[in-house]
Amino acid sequence: MSTNLLQAPHPPAVESRPEPLLSVRDLTIHNQFAGTDVVRGVGFDLNRGEILGLVGESGSGKTLTCRSLLGILPRGFAVDAGSVELFGEDVTGYSNKEWSKIRGTSISAIFQDPSSYLNPSIPVGKQVSEVFRVKGKLSRREAKTQTLELLRAVHLREPELVYGQYTHELSGGMLQRVLIASALALEPKILIADEATTALDVTVQAEILDLLVELQEAKGMSLIVVSHDLAVVAQLCSRVLVLKSGEIVEQGTTAEVLYSPRHEYTRLLVSEHNLYGLDRFIAGQGLAGQGLAQKEPAEKGAGEHVH
């Protein structure tokens, strides 16, 4: 296999195997319109403080798997078999009301296009503070204070200014920071980042990934990182699952899966990836030093202006 991924620094796999926060067993998701199972027999554990990568070609079932962990499968899709256990509790048959209690507080998510998750006619800070008010039951004043603190924590400069701004006034990277703040407001133990940096340019992508790792460490969260970008997964994740046509074809430590893939499909993904300049992510960077973002001033300037 190509040596490119071999050069990717990656965090060590979590050694101890405590009680998993999330346990997925034989998960099958059925598409009622098409009469087909789009995810079949998927099973994995997510441990405390672990970063797990989910890779696979477009349409392989990554997003639907994640949505089933949040209780937000699209209309016409349902978990048909198997189970999802969160913090030791089987949530597979949860009602919408039960899901809404744990979504945000136990498990949260950020997706690819942040603007579609924010209301363009309400200042972004107000939208984050609503999370504190409605779900966190804080007063208006407390909610605003907490929101400003969070906007600062996600490295938005001038949080007071950003608080009152609308989506059209912010860059993609800034919007994703706002969404991260919103997702973390209720201090979930698990965060799913589904192609969360895919729409961003390379420099901003690296900055957002840095931020996710920083927050993951600071808050002791577990992360599920869905990405078509194996370089991102290699640098962030200690374990990787490979999905193909709705089934896991391979899973294991990052070293096992990406550096010595056993399945032909994984080998194909790795070799295709290497064709597209994996090196640009890897040279001189790496999670070992916890610095994914390019630090050279010239490249910093090429990205968004974070306020």
Ligand SMILES: Nc1ncnc2c1ncn2[C@@H]1O[C@H](COP(=O)(O)OP(=O)(O)OP(=O)(O)O)[C@@H](O)[C@H]1O
């Ligand atoms: N809302 C939907 N309506 C109809 N089909 C859907 C819907 N969402 C997903 N699918 C189908 O289910 C299958 C799995 O989709 P899913 O979005 O989970 O794949 P994915 O691996 O996340 O792909 P991508 O990387 O392109 O996001 C695909 O065949 C897809 O076309």
